Amino acid sequence: MNVVELTRRLVAFDTVNPPGNEAPAMDFCADLLRSAGFDCREIAQGPNRSNLLATKGLDSKLPALGFTGHLDTVPLGAAPWSQPPHGAEVTGDKLYGRGTTDMKGGVAAFIRAAIDTPVPPGGVALLITAGEETGSDGAREMVQAGDLPAIGALIVAEPTLNRVTQGHKGALWLRLLTRGITAHGSMPDKGVNAILKMAKAIQALEDFVPGESHEVMGKPTLNIGTISGGLNTNSVPDLCEVTLDMRSVPGVEHGPLRAALADRLGPDVEIETIIDLPSVWTDPADPWLMSLSQHAGRIAGAEAGPASAPYFTDASIFTPALGGIPTVILGPGDPALAHQTDEYISLDRLAQSEEIYCEALKDWNRTEQ
Incomplete structure (x- = not known):
């Protein structure tokens, strides 16, 4: 054969x-x-x-x-x-x-x-x-x-x-979660909007740099891949989820990178690891x-x-x-x-x-x- x-x-x-x-x-x-x-x-x-x-x-x-x-x-x-x-x-x-x-x-x-x-x-x-x-x-x-x-x-x-x-490159895929309190959409002041929390987190990611460049691989990268949240149009959403795809280069350790990201996003954002490959x-x-x-x-x-x-x-x-x-x-x-x-x-x-x-x-x- x-x-x-x-x-x-x-x-x-x-x-x-x-x-x-x-x-x-x-x-x-x-x-x-x-x-x-x-x-x-x-x-x-x-x-x-x-x-x-x-x-x-x-x-x-x-x-x-x-x-x-x-x-x-x-x-x-x-x-x-x-x-x-x-x-x-x-x-x-x-x-x-x-x-x-x-x-x-x-x-x-x-x-x-x-x-x-x-x-x-x-x-x-x-x-x-x-x-x-x-x-x-x-x-x-x-x-x-x-x-x-x-x-x-x-x-x-x-x-x-x-x-x-x-x-x-390495791959660090993360799931970000923000939580709120649901309420009727006509009374948003009675709830806490998880999507608005996530919107602030996404803005914080816009200029986040995952690390220094490598002479052959180039720059490490960050991509926001998916976003989902909400129950229906007339309800205050109590959960929002975003997934991130970060590609690392030699010299970028995933533990410190995740910690730096958590510090940038603040305590309102939960972080879960999906894939962690150096x-x-x-x-x-x-x-x-x-x-x-x-x-x-x-x-x-x-x-x-x-x-x-x-x-x-x-x-x-x-x-x-x-x-x-x-x-x-x-x-x-x-x-x-x-x-x-x-x-x-x-x-x-x-x-x-x-x-x-x-x-x-x-x-x-x-x-x-």
Whole structure:
């Protein structure tokens, strides 16, 4: 089963999240990897959901090279698809289907590379997750389950057009709540208007700066994503809710950022955390990273130089849990096609990524964690 056929098999599993239903796809991957001599441990994550840790050739004295990717996908959307979203149809250089670019193609490429390449010193570890699209739930489950192997560097196979990408912004999503007292709309003085409280809070956010800029990632950002409140037109609202999406950069810690925001908003605004995923960044001068960049340039013509991804990945969970190891985002998908109707992946880029991953395994000789 080559990398194209493996991608097609993975796309055929409907793993739209919610609800996910990743377990059958994980079972399939585990069976394939066990037949190639890997030790596989599936970590449950609720009904019909699981994560997979597959390892081979681990050495207690040397760290393994790690790969990670997720098998859940976003919903299909309302627009009609020209190709069956789980049909995995091939037209020319394009393999269509939900999850082809984000990111079952990347998972197929590193599975195929890990099976076909001799085991490097320290071994290889594949961390295949569920629930990434809803906030890296599966990665968190794997870390909490414990017993992760010693990994010296991590490749995240998210879509980058096979360019080595040194990191990504963090994500801090918050829910803001203001409370009031309901009353008849004709007698607003008898109540306390929660929407008016929130309006003051929104004004306070207008010039709030989430932190200093990063030389590659740029500025941290704040977006007010949703607002809701009120019972009906002729009632004083007793509750108003706003959600915020803040994207952080290295040097911006989420704890102090949340505290600064709370201080700016004042005691009338309650704050709840929805997602808390830190930024990830590896020094572009890291020798392992530089070697990987050379392979990507030679094999895929990928641009060199520092770059960051606009999205978050499971590295927000795994990289800190593994001791802040060097981490790159490198995958065959096109980030512009992620979550799109008629999502597809290039067969050429799929083959290139498999070759890059094979070279990474051949080169792996890290002696320190």
